[in-house]
Amino acid sequence: MAGRAAAPGTAVLLVTANVGSLFDDPENLQKNWLREFYQIVHAHKPHFLALHCQEFGGKNYEASMSHVDKFVKELLSSDVMKEYNRARVYLDENYKSQEHFTALGSFYFLHESLKNIHQFDFKGQPEHVLHNPRTLSCSLSEKDPKTALGGRAKKYKKVTGKEIYSDTLESTPMLEKEKFPQEYFPECKWSRKGFIRTRWCIADCAFDLVNIHLFHDASNLVAWETSPSVYSGIRHKALGYVLDRIIDQRFEKAAYFVFGDFNFRLDSKSVVETLCTKATMQTIRAADTNEVVKLIFRESDNDRKVMLQLEKKLFDYFNQEVFQDNNGTALLEFDKELSVFKDRLYELDISFPPSYPYSEDSSQGRQYMNTRCPAWCDRILMSLSAKELILRSESEEKVVTYDHIGPNVCMGDHKPVFLAFRIAPGAGKPHAPVHKCCVVQ
Template sequence: MGELGILLITANIGSLCDKPEEIQENWFRELNETVESCKPVFIALHLQEFGGKEYERNMEAAEMLLRMLMDNEELSSYDCIQAFADTDFNQTNSFTALGSIYLIHNSLHKIQIYDFKEEQFVPLSGRNLCLGSLDDCPLVHKERFPQDFWTEFPWTRKGFMRTRWQIHNRTFDLVNLHLFHDSSNLVSCDSSPSLYSINRKKALNHILTRLQDDGTVPFFLFGDFNFRLDLKSLTLAQGWTTRKTTERDNDSILYERDGEVKLLVQCKLFEQKNVEIFQENNLQALRKFDSEPSAYLSKVTESQISFPPSYPYIESITGPSEFMCTRCPAWCDRVLMSHSARALLGKAEIKVRYDQIGAHVCMGDHKPVFLHFEMDLLTSNHTD
């Protein structure tokens, strides 16, 4: 029966919503070029921070960006579209600022989406846009994480959104998620694993439990995991001496070697001084400190990463590959999958592409990340 190209993309669009006039042209061009290069029949685009940091002011403009995407002439052959956007920020107990857009090529006919209320698959046709709280939309399962997950910190709009699909003889879940971030570099450096890492583990296990309770359907998790490097282990490995100071009411940690400051860390400052491990040609050396995913290896897996960290880039067209000195570079944006979902990638994983979008242009503080694979329709549909 052949293979079908599947393209899964995750993009934190906070910068795009806050500064559309600076980033929009690059963002759409790079997205279009990725689609043209992969030529998939099914595209799943998961968005986080829909509306940006100032979502009350920018939500209407964000909805316009979504409509522009749906009207994109470069993607006109994807004439069946299903989009969901959690835009009702007045729903303070459930707002997640997540958006999920699914584009189906006109050559793909055997595709259905799951109705969670009726508990059955239903056919798709035309262009469908669901905006608002989404609480009454039966085609999507959305949750905001419970407030008691983070008693030490202000409650945020983090959560997840799930859809279920059937393509030919394949059934799988697609989960858009946004996990808790590191709000202070000082706290991140304090322990291994960090307090934030422990909080993210609680949130991700919550999602995995929800998926497990709902059966054994293969699933892909792609979004802003906010996974960060183990900073305590990283700094210890460099053999630096540590000195704590307070300047201008800012608590600081100075990491030094031979009296020279190599790294200055404050709550929202991560300023390194020509440290080899952070230089562009050595970024893969950071991978050994990318330890957060290892806690979930019994339940999920990931294709091999060969691209630079996806965050935090400066939001300027003059330095599209430069990191901001606010956080340690990290692979925040990723595509993980259950072991049964990995079987859908087929045996020839050499054909699988796992990469960034817009590596050499400004896309905002996050670089979108994609996974493209050819789904073999001849193999039976495995379960976990």
């Protein structure tokens, strides 16, 4: 990675990717996905790389386990990643436990030039009782963990070697993992939604990285009924729960980045009203239950052309270009779900098209499926202190990039989203709980 020393600071790359589709068509989609992912890594040359995956293993984890192992092995051993000599991989493989399984996978890669990186031990256990890592290379061996957090002190441990944790993540001390309480789930029906949290100390900065998967819209018709939708309220409650957990009194507060599949949707009622301003609506009901099963919006003139058909899992708008023109940013006014958290969370300006739902046809890279209204589901959000960390690192040269991966290539039904930035030398010192714990040499 020639030229690395030319730019000051520590290069960080955060990526979120719902990868469920990759395990349904591993031959085609995984190759595309990995190629595009490696291009982003090569372009930004991060010292620290975090990849948060949701729906890891696809719809049937047990049937996909061989594909999962192959995917993980490829990431850890590829030539592109050979300069990353330390890694931590956390895979929730507990698919037999309905109460605990989240299908989340978190990958962290550390470049060989990054020295003295520490990870937080949430349970504060001695290192010899770490829970059954699958070890690649050497294991954790640091015998002098850092403690500088006052009465609530736990331990930071130096990161060495490459390790995969995949059994019962609940007992793994280097992370916190939770599935949302059952009452948070729509109609109390279990699904694979929750979060995984890790904490790192890099370049004098301590920060949390949270992998998250929130609830989807079960029905387009229900989402259309009210503004905001009932599903938006469920996501609001769940995200609030996660943020409260991050900043509760158990641990010293740190800056945090929350990135994953938030399932944020455009305000459906407002979108339909805008797209179909001059349309008339036809309602079709089930003969036996009188339940609304379909809405058809037709132009008032122009031979009553059908503009939009709406069903539980159908959003068929006649002109997909509205979601692609100028990267769909005209629709950002309907992206309202994050506004509830404007005093707690920050996001850089979005300039990429909606990240979901893309066609899963490997020959179609830009086409949306007609199952849902396209939306920016996949996001990278941060605390206000993390925002200051990034902005403090800005210079005349543009060093912050917030974008999606694989704009013209099929990456599955979700396009991965990334945030690349640099932590400027000394940027974290006012907030650092561990003094000079990381030095890039």
